[in-house]
Amino acid sequence: MAQQVIQLDQEKLSCSICLDLLKDPVTIPCGHSYCMDCIKNYWDENETHSCPQCREAFIPRPALVKNTMFAELVEDLKIAGLPAASSDYAYAGPGDVACDFCSGKKLKASKSCLVCMASYCEHHLQPHYNVAPLKKHKLIEATSKLQDNICPHHDEVMKIFCHTDQQCICYRCLMDEHKDHVTLLVSAERAEKQKNLAGNRHGIQYRIQNRESDVNVLKQELEAISLSADKALMESEELFKDLICLIKKKSSEVKQKIRSKQKTEQTRVKELQEKLEQEISELRRKDTELEQLSLTEDHIHFLNNFSSLSHLDKYTDLPSTYDHTLQYFQGVTTAVLQARNKIKDLLSDEWTKIIVAVNKADVLLPQEEPTTRGEFLKYSCAITVGPKTETKPFSLYGQASYGDYSENSHVQSNEVLNGPCYWEVKLTGIATVGVAKKYDSYSGSSNKCGLGSNYESWALKYSHGSYQFRHGNILTSLSGPQSSTVGVYLDRRAGILSFYSITETMNLLHRVQTSFTQPLYAGFWIYWNQGNSLELCELKETSDTKS
Structure with a gap:
């Protein structure tokens, strides 16, 4: 029983800074006790004189007087021959984040506070769990990069993201050189970027496959x-x-x-x-x-x-x-x-x-796909639909009737496309463009015979500025600069089909790399509603290359 009491006293008589038995113990006005050297060093290193545990600040700096009773109790514990410390905490080693509040040999930090801008071991972290104001602080896994969160100009935490300059800033920056810029909280910008990150990972995994x-x-x-x-x-x-x-x-x-x-x-x-x-x-x-x-x-x-x-x-x-x-x-x-x-x-x-x-026994190794619009235009091909005597670029409009083209029907080109071939379409409202094998009829449910609804067709769906890729009746949302003009590049023998959003540059929306086993035809489809249209653009072929 006596040994249990001594053990309890040992825990109470340990310094919360060095986690060892008190040396020259002193008690500060809030009632907490520390080694005299530990609390001196702590106050010397900080601008304010506060308690490391409860954070109570003292003005002026308190005078430190040795606590005689605590010193005698510490001596009794030493005479009893018990271990000098009861802590199981691990000391910080190479590559570890050290606790900012430990003096002497520092313990390994378990958490970093984005408000205090400091890292804490489990012992010094306890006030963040027990003290009401500290409970609201944002804790993350211990990191050595807290200084990256500090504004280099104003020495304040950067909590704002400037969209205009694409950088993190503090509130003082917001009132100064970033005053009229578009800004938002870093947490909001992180949430938006997190969505893009998932898309990037999907793109990488798709490329790996x-x-x-x-x-x-x-x-x-x-x-x-x-x-x-x-x-x-x-x-x-x-x-x-x-x-x-x-x-x-x-x-x-x-x-x-x-x-x-x-x-x-x-x-x-x-x-x-x-x-x-x-x-x-x-x-x-x-x-x-x-x-x-x-x-x-x-x-x-x-x-x-x-x-x-x-x-x-x-x-x-x-x-x-x-x-x-x-x-x-x-x-x-x-x-x-x-x-x-x-x-x-x-x-x-x-x-x-x-x-x-x-x-002639050559292996058909990769040829570079065109990158500029001028290079793509070298492979522009003439696509006709309907009567083969009609050679002008065709247009489809959702508000009109087109004879042989029934409601929500698909239209195919007369020409077989082997490639390299390139064509462009201007889309309005809701429309779809792609390639497919030859079908005798496209009538019926779009879920069964529509472009991209099976494994013998590939399609890009345009819907009021957004894009989706469809194949095997599986829709994949795509991101990219918005444009109503879409370019399609096909090289059947090479197994390449690419869709581009055309602005001032060629912006790749989606690329298919596969083996096309059947002859392919260009396909087009618009939803039969007012305001939807699809127009095949007339492209000028270069003099030295034709599809």
Whole structure:
């Protein structure tokens, strides 16, 4: 029983600053006791003379007198041979945030206060849980970046975000150089940016999926190149046996050229594969950083890092090569077979054909997608709808009747689009533009046959300035500069379909990277209501390139 009493006294006789038994104990006017050196150092380091526990301020600075009774009790505890401290708190190590109120060896801070602009260990944090005014303070996980929340000009906490200058400011800045600017609370700006962050993560994850798909395509390309090259070698050597005496030298040259071409193509594909795998790794790292940023409770840290982390670098698009997978070296076999059946005096002519066939065994690696409107216009294509004699750009209006076009029906182009192809449409109200396979009829429920309602069509829906992408009857909201003019870029063989909002620049709204297995046609749809319209723009093709 006596030992329990001593243990209780030990806890009461510990200094709340150093968390050790009191040394030269003194009691300040509010009734709390500290080591004389601890409270002196605390007051020396602060402008106000207040109690570290209850925050009561004293003017003037109190004189400190040793508490004799507490000093005797501390000596009794030392004689009893009990541990010098009863705290289980961990001391701050390298990389840890130290408590701002511990003297001597500092404990590890568990929370930082965005009002006090200080970090606290569990012991010194207790007033924030017990004292009514302190309970209203904003506590976050301990951070060493509290100084980033302080205005460098006025030494005050920055609680305002200036939209005009895109920076955090304090209230004094608001009354001075930012007086007439558009401002709001940092918490409100954080909430808005948080919404965008989710969209950025979605974009990164979507790009990761595309890049992983591209890597798989390249792996298949490597295997197909090897199989096709090996098959060509085997068949060519069999055919050359009949002409071995005449074309032994030529056979060796063909073999060397095939192997050389195979090595060249495989090297190109491997380099692109490594680049894409590196891009995937970078995207995963960036996604992790964005996830960590989304979880931080420090608004300033969030805003200071949002722009750099949310920026997505441009990546190289990968066109599809499925139509050519098994044909890389097939022409070699054909050419050799023809050469075998030719007479000796025609051998030189047939040899030329063989070399041409080897050189045509190209892998269709990515070509850069256009970036400027001028570059896109090089691929502008003429699209007609309805009677094939009609060549002028067409228009659809929701308030009118169009003969063969029934209510809420879809319209398709007469032309098959392989690409690269580019066209623009001007949209008003609610309208949809996209591509799809050829349908005999578009009549019926839009949920069954509408653009984007199945897996054989892809569509962009425009609704009074907002955009949605639709495929497989799944709608995905898109963000981007508002424009009633939308550009569509299709390269079927490369497997690329892109939608752009056209302002002064080309603004990518959505890109599809897939394998288009069927012929595609341009598709259009407007909702049959007053004020909705869709007009195909007349584009001027460049003189050197036509779709």
